[in-house]
Amino acid sequence: MHINDIFSARSTTFSFEFFPPKTDALAEDLFNAIAELQPLHPAWVSVTYGAGGGTRERTHELVERIKHKTAIEVMPHLTCIRHTEAEIHDILERYANAGVGNILALAGDPPRNEQDYDRSRDSFRYASQLVRYIRRFKDSFAGKAIKDGRGFGIGVAGFPEGHPGCPNRLKEMDHLKAKVDEGADFIVTQLFFENRDFLDFRERCELAGIKAPIIAGVMPISSASGLKAMADLAAGARFPAALLRSINRCNGNAEAIKRVGVHWATEQCRGLLDQKVRGIHLYTLNKSPATREIYASLGIEHSLAV
Numbered sequence: 119m120h121i122n123d124i125f126s127a128r129s130t131t132f133s134f135e136f137f138p139p140k141t142d143a144l145a146e147d148l149f150n151a152i153a154e155l156q157p158l159h160p161a162w163v164s165v166t167y168g169a170g171g172g173t174r175e176r177t178h179e180l181v182e183r184i185k186h187k188t189a190i191e192v193m194p195h196l197t198c199i200r201h202t203e204a205e206i207h208d209i210l211e212r213y214a215n216a217g218v219g220n221i222l223a224l225a226g227d228p229p230r231n232e233q234d235y236d237r238s239r240d241s242f243r244y245a246s247q248l249v250r251y252i253r254r255f256k257d258s259f260a261g262k263a264i265k266d267g268r269g270f271g272i273g274v275a276g277f278p279e280g281h282p283g284c285p286n287r288l289k290e291m292d293h294l295k296a297k298v299d300e301g302a303d304f305i306v307t308q309l310f311f312e313n314r315d316f317l318d319f320r321e322r323c324e325l326a327g328i329k330a331p332i333i334a335g336v337m338p339i340s341s342a343s344g345l346k347a348m349a350d351l352a353a354g355a356r357f358p359a360a361l362l363r364s365i366n367r368c369n370g371n372a373e374a375i376k377r378v379g380v381h382w383a384t385e386q387c388r389g390l391l392d393q394k395v396r397g398i399h400l401y402t403l404n405k406s407p408a409t410r411e412i413y414a415s416l417g418i419e420h421s422l423a424v
Contacts (some may be wrong), residue, residue: 119191121220121303124161129421131161131397132418133333134191136225136404137174138165145180149406152184154406158413162191162314164222164273164306178209182216184254191367192218193273197226197397206248210270220271222306223248223297223371246278246296247273253301267383274298276305276332278319282354298330302376306399309337309348311358313389318349334390337401338408339365341372379407386417 124131134155139145152163163179167173177194183324196209210235213221228235242248249272256269263327274297277290283389284290294305305323310316323332340347348355361382367375387398400409 119219120268121162121193121273122192122268124394125304128389130395131333132158133160133162133164133399134409135164135335135399135401136180138173139181139404140176144404148180149183150321151402151404151406152188152190154401155409156190157186157216158202158410160190162193162375163382166195167195167197167224167319168224174209177351178212180214181218185216185218191220192283193220193222194218195222195224196252197224197227198226198240198242198245198250199235201242203251203310206241206251207255210252214255214270214342221252221277222273223252223302224275226249232382235382238317244296246293246300247326249274249297249300249302257370270278271304272302273304274302274317276307278307278310278315278324279354279356291322291328295326295328296325296391298328300329304333304396306333306346309335309401311361311386312356313386313393315356316395317393318388331396333397333399334395335399335401336383336390337403338412340376340403340405340408342370342375344379344403354412362383376408380411380415386410387416397401408411 121366127161136148136152139148153322163184167177181192181194194213196206210221223245227246237243252270252272256267274294276294280287281290281293284293298305304424305328307316307319318330337348339348342365345357349357362380364378365375368378383400390398400412402409
């Protein structure tokens with residue numbers, strides 16, 4: 119289903135993100151977690167691509183398995199780094215033939231062991247260029263996912279706390295608007311822990327003339343080590359003192375930290391829903407319990423989730 123049809127059908131969307139597992143055994147564990155979340159009727163689930171497309175084949179396999187083995191709409195990530203135009207075309211063709219109708223288009227990060235990677239070898243340097251190419255792809259391919267003439271539904275990333283690669287917040291909004299102007303249908307934000315950052319970001323988008331739906335990215339903290347990993351993953355992410363105090367009071371107790379993480383994320387979601395957020399995208403870390411607990415605590419009615 120095209121993303122715009124999903125937005126037309128649902129006043130508020132709930133969606134989940136997964137990353138491709140590294141082994142076949144972990145792949146089975148992940149698929150079981152996805153099956154546990156299917157009764158929540160997510161609007162879609164997204165599958166990450168890994169730095170520099172490092173998980174390319176496993177991403178494709180997981181996307182196709184979700185598409186053909188579940189009733190869930192699946193949205194793969196696609197990045198610019200370490201890709202030629204021909205490679206991007208082949209990936210889009212594969213997804214179109216598989217019936218995948220939506221793509222999350224990202225600039226992407228270089229592999230950790232290639233921080234000095236020469237971007238001049240990439241056909242697309244910016245996500246806006248990738249969006250433009252995906253938008254035009256329908257003119258050169260009549261795949262079954264895009265036969266209605268609209269092409270792929272396209273999502274892009276937004277950064278409520280600021281893009282780590284663009285310290286100029288005014289230029290940052292210009293770059294985001296360029297992605298929307300090139301044809302992006304919606305925006306999914308990087309994780310954040312203070313709703314004020316998201317709400318301010320949403321207002322700045324409005325002032326910039328960005329009218330695409332903005333989906334809030336929320337990640338429940340699951341462990342002390344996970345908190346540190348988030349700090350590395352989302353460079354520049356701010357961790358509120360109140361959240362850190364709550365974690366410190368756990369004295370390293372793993373179960374207590376999980377409860378704090380779920381509670382904080384639940385309250386974030388509750389506040390966002392009160393502010394009429396267009397959608398919430400939960401970063402699941404490939405596990406289902408926290409997401410199911412958040413749903414249960416929010417009291418989300420079946421009619422809202424479908």
